[in-house]
Amino acid sequence: MIEILSTTALATVQDVGRFGSLGYGVGTSGAMDHLALALGNLLLGNPEDAAALEIPMFAFEVRFTQDCAFAVTGAACEATLDGQPLPPYWVAQAREGQVLSLGYPTSGSRAYLCLAGGVDVPSVLGSRSTQLRGEFGGLHGRALQQGDRIAALRPGVSTLPTDFGVVSPSQALPLQRDGLPAMRVLPAAEYDCFLEDSRAAFWAGEWKVTTQSNRYGYRLEGAPILPKAPMEIRSHGIVPGVIQVPHGGQPIIQMRDAQPSGGYPKFGTVIEADLWRLGQAPIGSKVRFIECSYAEAIAALEDNQCYLAEVSRLVDLHGLASR
Template identity: 40%
Template structure:
């Protein structure tokens, strides 16, 4: 008997479900951002549960899961946001590998916490690589499935499973990152154009509670609700533009926080615009980037000032979490 073709049909696409891997580094100087999973730890964990390589492509579903009809038997894991997966209507555990048989439907219950769920399928999503990655960059209609989010009626191919994943394998609770907790905080290293705002503004930025605005996507997360930031007066440099929040257009680091007009901070994420003319007051540290992708609109967030030493220590902790995951899944 011929083996069924490894693929699935998209019955319902969800809100904005895209193919993502660990991204496309090396082209930021040409305006192409890294893209890839906003919550990288969640994608890596899902991949490891089904026996994939860390960098294999999975699906990133935001706020609402897709409905997918599988043409062949597959091993699947869903991590990240708390959005229970179902197989033919029967709920399956998150952060745990489960099987879907040929003809069965994978769907999702309502979102209970976090924002983005990661769906790994043994073998990975088999869209063509573009510039070394399968990640979708929708602004540039590049990579992923035809450079866009999935639509109903799409047929998506799955790669050949390497084996190594096993049904029931699960990420221990203490290694998972909690999602959707209130009182979330993001650690920030001040810098870049930090000197452009007054001491008072530097203080209120860290004291105030900011709320995630509805304009929050893969390019960036916008926040509102904190006090307007005042600028140190100066004559604007030639070429910068007339607003005090303007600078001569420069590069934007991933995680950098720009505040156009001093009112609403925007943190740039994996699909960042690579540069522009707004001052930035600092950068979210690498260890906290994954957390941003799990924030929901209207959620309250505090920014916490850290030093470079603290940023590097936090980075080490995240490495330890990955090592811990490896040990836990090996036993």
């Protein structure tokens, strides 16, 4: 079990997401950086769908109230255990009374604290993810607060290897344009309804992640994306990654807490394989977009799976070497 000693805002319990309920108006939620969550679970030998703490603001500090193995993944946030530095993407064994501190990130924007066995909170509609708007899931349907106590499903001294790490996704799967983080995008239903110059500017320009960005959506700032003619569209189903363009021409990218429907025209969709990259883009930073095909989007997913498979192999090898 851990006790939250200090937190800023919006740290929540998240897992892979809540699926099968979009038809009832319930969004997916889940980790903004699903690769970081997957890696933390791999390092600890957890189930793929185990929940963890998603930490988007810093500093963050917890005390272990009993022995427990843990992993810190995601943003490089200068983690320390009782003052001793921990590298990024690292699994360690904590002892009762030890304090884990996460400082301001030097890269990325969200860290994940994964506990052995996963975070022990009730499952709601098949997921432990927090849905802040609906106030359900996670810990009492809300962000974590100082004094909260959260249990691990497999506490104690780990019988699995600890004190090792793996290469981060940003190193293993780099993708940049002109020195900026980049995400691949599939053109969407209304793409051809926008001016050719606007379409070209979207791919060629830099886009700033504004302060109006959160788990529901990222509002971007750049050259306006303008339609050939005014468009009025009935509300329709949307999913995380969809890029919608309101009347002002500044796009909004739906993120993990996105509502299941919306009526703005759809310019494109950030592919599933790259949503984690956007989830790690800090507020105020700039990003670029790369047009891709459906086949390239599928290949990118396969690249992610190959990376996770290689990490799993290395974790198994480390286990064999430590016996």
